[in-house]
Amino acid sequence: MVFPLHLCQPDNKKSCAACCGLYNYRDGSRGGLERLIRRHTSCLRPPRPLDAAALRSYARRFRPRENGRAKLFPTIYNCEFVGFLDHSETRVGCLLHPSQRQGDDWRRLSFHGAALCAEHFCLSYTYLTYQEQETVIRGVDDWYLYGLVITDIDLIKTYCRHLNDRLGYAFAAHLVEQPSLKEVVYGFFALKVNWPFRAAEPGRFGKYQFSGESYREASIDYERLGLRDSPYDTIFRSLESDFAAGDEVKEAERLIDSHLERFLTIYESLPFRS
Secondary structure, three states: OOOOOOOOOOEOOEOOOHHHOOOOEOOOOHHHHHHHHHHHHHHHOOOOOOOHHHHHHHHHHHHHHHOOOOEOOOOOOOOOOEEEOOOOOOOEEEOOOHHHOOOOOHHHHOOOOHHHHHHOOOOHHHHOOHHHHHHHHHHOOOHHHHHHHHOOHHHHHHHHHHHHHHHOOOOOHHHHHOHHHHHHHHHHHOHHHHOOOEOOOOOEEOOEEEEOOEEEEOOOOOOOOOOOOOOOHHHHHHOOEOOOOHHHHHHHHHHHHHHHHHHHHHHHHOOOOO
């Protein structure tokens, strides 16, 4: 299947390995994942002369470790072959991929096998519009944040919808490459990691709350806070929000408003927008 934009490896500045279970760890912090994939990379980085027997031995050693108590959701498989694809550590992906093995496809030794890995495309390929995909690709040049964002369909769609609605037309996503606008877009999506109202619940990932083999969508009880549902409810849930009082909701709404208004102010000042 061919898509106009390749979300897994869009360019040489970032990539995503979420479908390989990269974010399916209880310690999903940047530091925690960096330590994990550096360990994988140090053992497997090409051109180490690893044959099939050595790779199977590696899998026997690390597969149980990656899929034990450290996992967030047991049903999702955490692949032990995810690593950094470049020495500058800007891109993550499969260390068994032909591009990493001088044309040989060693993914046949992975848990899912070469065929499934090669043919799998996440929902973001089909549920996000070209504008929505391009906004993230042009706005986020950081593997950790990119993977968190590009797989959060609700967050991306809601953000772009609010911008389009305020403008009265669809903004040109290619203009996100402009440094001033790119800074604003990155700042909004960076709320995925620095949101001040994030819940402290264990097992929370985005809008989902995981517990053992089950999960549910988290919700915000606005009635308890003496408020009507927020127009930014979808964004709040994607950002793992937990509000103690109505004043916190109002403050969060002002924060989102400020990000949207900054985008509009800069976008409408661009002399070559179309």
